[in-house]
Amino acid sequence: MDIRFLGFDAPILHALQSMIDPEDSDGGKSVGAPTRSYVRDARAMAATPADIKEYASSYAFVIDMPGLKSGDIRVQVEDGNVLLISGERKRGEEEKEGAKYVRMERRIGKFMRKFVLPENADTDKIAAVCQDGVLTVTVEKLPPPQPKKPRTIEVQIA
Numbered sequence: 001m002d003i004r005f006l007g008f009d010a011p012i013l014h015a016l017q018s019m020i021d022p023e024d025s026d027g028g029k030s031v032g033a034p035t036r037s038y039v040r041d042a043r044a045m046a047a048t049p050a051d052i053k054e055y056a057s058s059y060a061f062v063i064d065m066p067g068l069k070s071g072d073i074r075v076q077v078e079d080g081n082v083l084l085i086s087g088e089r090k091r092g093e094e095e096k097e098g099a100k101y102v103r104m105e106r107r108i109g110k111f112m113r114k115f116v117l118p119e120n121a122d123t124d125k126i127a128a129v130c131q132d133g134v135l136t137v138t139v140e141k142l143p144p145p146q147p148k149k150p151r152t153i154e155v156q157i158a
């Protein structure tokens with residue numbers, strides 16, 4: 001909505017209008033728009049599908065990682081209970097001089113997935129194995145708490 005047609009043409013009103021209707025402002029960027037890093041991380045997470053399995057004594061996170069070496073994959077635990085799997089897939093060095101791509105379908109670039117671990121996950125016992133292009137991260141479960149036995153308190157006569 002343009003407020004100039006009402007007869008008001010003050011700089012303060014233009015500033016207020018640009019805050020209300022950011023798409024009409026000259027900057028073209030809205031105030032609440034996501035940052036570039038947020039968009040990049042969201043794309044990286046969306047492009048990294050994963051399977052999660054629960055066993056009696058552990059959880060298994062299975063992610064396809066074709067063509068990656070162990071040095072290209074990073075598995076971390078942050079904030080105490082968030083499993084972070086990230087890395088970067090690079091274009092191969094096998095390109096020949098003068099060759100051009102007709103079609104590029106294999107995804108390259110950074111990838112990332114975050115998983116909030118359940119309360120019974122033992123973050124000190126995490127193993128990661130990459131075999132035949134499939135990364136399997138195993139997180140052991142904590143043993144269930146032992147039920148407390150009732151304690152008998154001797155009543156003394158005073």
